[in-house]
Amino acid sequence: MKADDLPRVGLLLRDWRQRRKYSQLDLALRADTSTRHLSCVETGRARPSRDMVLRLAEHLDVPLRDRNGLLLAAGYAPAYAESPLDSDRMAMARQALKSMLAGHEPYPAAVVDRVWDIVDCNRAMSVLLDSVPRTLTGEGANVMRLILHPDGLPQHCLNFPEVRAHALGRLLHQVNATGHPELRALYHEVSAYPAPPHAGLPTGPVDPTGMVVPLRIRTPLGDMALFSMIATFGAPTDVTLSELAVETFFPMDEESARLLRDYAAAGNRTE
Numbered sequence: 001m002k003a004d005d006l007p008r009v010g011l012l013l014r015d016w017r018q019r020r021k022y023s024q025l026d027l028a029l030r031a032d033t034s035t036r037h038l039s040c041v042e043t044g045r046a047r048p049s050r051d052m053v054l055r056l057a058e059h060l061d062v063p064l065r066d067r068n069g070l071l072l073a074a075g076y077a078p079a080y081a082e083s084p085l086d087s088d089r090m091a092m093a094r095q096a097l098k099s100m101l102a103g104h105e106p107y108p109a110a111v112v113d114r115v116w117d118i119v120d121c122n123r124a125m126s127v128l129l130d131s132v133p134r135t136l137t138g139e140g141a142n143v144m145r146l147i148l149h150p151d152g153l154p155q156h157c158l159n160f161p162e163v164r165a166h167a168l169g170r171l172l173h174q175v176n177a178t179g180h181p182e183l184r185a186l187y188h189e190v191s192a193y194p195a196p197p198h199a200g201l202p203t204g205p206v207d208p209t210g211m212v213v214p215l216r217i218r219t220p221l222g223d224m225a226l227f228s229m230i231a232t233f234g235a236p237t238d239v240t241l242s243e244l245a246v247e248t249f250f251p252m253d254e255e256s257a258r259l260l261r262d263y264a265a266a267g268n269r270t271e
Helices: 009-019 024-031 035-043 050-059 064-073 088-103 123-129 143-148 160-178 181-191 254-269
Strands: 109-112 118-121 215-219 222-232 245-251
Touching (some): 088 109, 088 245, 123 215, 143 160, 143 181, 160 181, 222 254, 245 254
Antiparallel strands (some): 215 222
16 A cells, blocks of 8 residues: 555544544643644644654554554554564563463463454363364464354353353444454454354353353353453553453352363373
């Protein structure tokens, strides 16, 4: 794409401002500039400096990938590298991810990218993946498809309506926060999946406090109840790193913890 074909930076900045529901005055105060200058930038009457683009992007919480896009649209070089995860530059990050995955055993954990594709996972994830067709767990496996595709976890999920509502809500929030077309396409795809025949059956709450939405799953060893947490890298300056997250699953009760320990022990015996 030629530089002249790129969207004007002012229009992009206005889109991000409106997405964050800031007025021009709100953003101007946050970025220590004037509303007049910000208005001129958004309408194309003034070209922002490289520092101004980065400052506005920081206060608008723009993802690093899109900050590079803003810089290109303003006529500047990108500020953030995008390094392949298997590159030498990312060796420390890879080691950190491997350590988190291994250290979370015997509980499941997976590394996902910005569109929820699984980048890596630990052995305990097999408790969720082994019952799912290879077409959903092979290369390019996607967490949202695993959770929502009728041939995936819905076949074994005991509280699918709650899990589906939570997953779609989380994905829609990302779509609205970023506007990324890949996420929007994924949302339209998975939200159109039909529910399995048993999905409407009442199951009763696993967590009486209502603090988290559990994943209640039927496995060969017995029924488990899990909840998840998501961790990201602090202060990343590489696009790839900024888009990675580790989703870790924890048992909601001692019986689920015991089943996961037994599952891990059985796997170790067969190796």
